[in-house]
């Protein structure tokens with residue numbers, strides 16, 4: 036019974052993800068990175084975020100549902116600087132913005148899972164505590180600033196920086 040429930044939850048989450056991927060506003064971005072933004076990759080990522088704590092994500096399906104909803108709520112933009120992930124990808128592809136190479140790929144073009152509250156006891160991956168943030172904000176914020184301060188002071192500045200970079204993109 037539980038197994039069945041989990042399977043239908045996952046099917047529902049995957050359907051939500053596939054619908055999002057085909058959304059006319061986002062399709063070109065998702066098509067740019069078919070492997071990196073695949074549902075399989077997100078499920079794998081979800082598995083690493085599942086923790087035993089009461090409030091945390093319990094299943095990959097729950098994580099995937101959260102991801103899709105967060106994307107919709109944030110309209111495919113970074114929580115802090117409001118830059119669209121598709122715009123960041125365009126800047127990266129035009130060499131106007133650098134990426135950071137890491138063992139399994141790059142950081143830069145993809146949304147990252149950011150925990151708003153990162154003090155010890157509240158430091159959990161949960162629906163309430165997570166947002167999608169760009170690498171540039173996430174990396175910069177690190178554990179130095181609170182999410183409230185980062186959103187109020189540094190995010191807007193980063194957003195302006197990205198906007199002026201976008202003016203350099205020639206069509």
Ligand SMILES: [Zn+2]
Pocket residue numbers: 113114115116117118168169170171172173193
């Ligand atoms: Zn950002």
